[in-house]
Amino acid sequence: MEIRELAGRLGVVPTKRLGQNFVHDPNTVRRIVAAADLSEADVVLEVGPGLGSLTLGLLPAARHVHAVEIDPVLAGALPATAVRHAGPAADRLRVHRADALRIAAADLDPAPTALVANLPYNVAVPVVLHLLAELPTLRRGLVMVQKEVADRLVAGPGSRVYGVPSVKLAWYATARAAGRVPPNVFWPVPNVDSGLVAFTRHDPPRGGVPRERVFAVIDAAFAQRRKTLRAALAGWAGGPDRAAAALVAAGVDPTARGESLTVEQFAAIAASAPAGASGAQ
Incomplete structure (x- = not known):
């Protein structure tokens, strides 16, 4: 043709x-x-x-x-x-x-x-x-x-x-x-x-966290990709200390950056979201 x-x-x-x-x-x-x-x-x-x-x-x-x-x-x-x-x-x-x-x-x-x-x-x-x-x-x-x-x-x-x-x-x-x-x-x-x-x-990461909550964390992490996750997720979590607490609970170093994390780690952070975090239900 x-x-x-x-x-x-x-x-x-x-x-x-x-x-x-x-x-x-x-x-x-x-x-x-x-x-x-x-x-x-x-x-x-x-x-x-x-x-x-x-x-x-x-x-x-x-x-x-x-x-x-x-x-x-x-x-x-x-x-x-x-x-x-x-x-x-x-x-x-x-x-x-x-x-x-x-x-x-x-x-x-x-x-x-x-x-x-x-x-x-x-x-x-x-x-x-x-x-x-x-x-x-x-x-x-x-x-x-x-x-x-x-x-x-x-x-x-x-x-x-x-x-x-x-x-x-x-x-x-x-x-x-x-x-x-x-x-x-x-x-x-x-x-x-x-x-x-x-x-x-494939199946989504284990834990049953809704996709929307995980994607909210991903978006926040890469919106300021040069910043540590503690700083980048501050707006999402309601402050840097609350972000650090969620990261520690998920087993993620608060000084890490989003570009080093797997999707499973992002899902773990979403699962540890503090009450009132953006995208939390």
């Missing part, structure tokens, strides 16, 4: 506002589909299918594909593209003209089991975290994002790029880097490399 020809026929001009960079290289599509390791029973959720190059690769590999596209022209054209190029597998496609940040489980039937997507650069992290929160049936995924974002998503404690995206993704899943993607496989060509991130869902 020649995406420039299709774009011209549809009058589509890629926009930075929607983060549109369309994959045109068939080898890259095959690489993504292979790395996603789909089975014939999988129901795939694709966000931002654009002109459909990745969609066409996914259709023969899965039982069903939900394609969520915010652009009305692209959403309207995708079914015909599938019929033209995917043959009988086109029946496996359902296109949702919607904002992925507003998708809920009730919108998707059958329930998706895997997320495979070339995500718009400007919303990649919030989309991944939103979908993992809203769709408990998502067991794994493979997403293509800006390389810098990929590095943050898979970073571990102690890394200089470890931060809020790293820890929040770790709440839901185990993530790993799955390869680099050069700019020349996209149209228009971005000025940065992309990276593949693979993840597999």
Whole structure:
């Protein structure tokens, strides 16, 4: 499929506002589909299918594909593209003209089991975290994002790029880097490399602390990442002494910084939250 020809026929001009960079290289599509390791029973959720190059690769590999596209022209054209190029597998496609940040489980039937997507650069992290929160049936995924974002998503404690995206993704899943993607496989060509991130869902940290409480601690810890946790969590806890007490109760050194903690340690801090701490219930 020649995406420039299709774009011209549809009058589509890629926009930075929607983060549109369309994959045109068939080898890259095959690489993504292979790395996603789909089975014939999988129901795939694709966000931002654009002109459909990745969609066409996914259709023969899965039982069903939900394609969520915010652009009305692209959403309207995708079914015909599938019929033209995917043959009988086109029946496996359902296109949702919607904002992925507003998708809920009730919108998707059958329930998706895997997320495979070339995500718009400007919303990649919030989309991944939103979908993992809203769709408990998502067991794994493979997403293509800006390389810098990929590095943050898979970073571990102690890394200089470890931060809020790293820890929040770790709440839901185990993530790993799955390869680099050069700019020349996209149209228009971005000025940065992309990276593949693979993840597999796991149970949240033990202790039964609500996610919202843990995420409030994570946000506070990294809002002032150069500060010690005693200082960074003062606003959350209601003062530095109360923050220190919660940290000690969780077995965390009050002079440590957020970038050194695992998601399990953040959960332990949330569990030790003093009465009245932000996000406590």
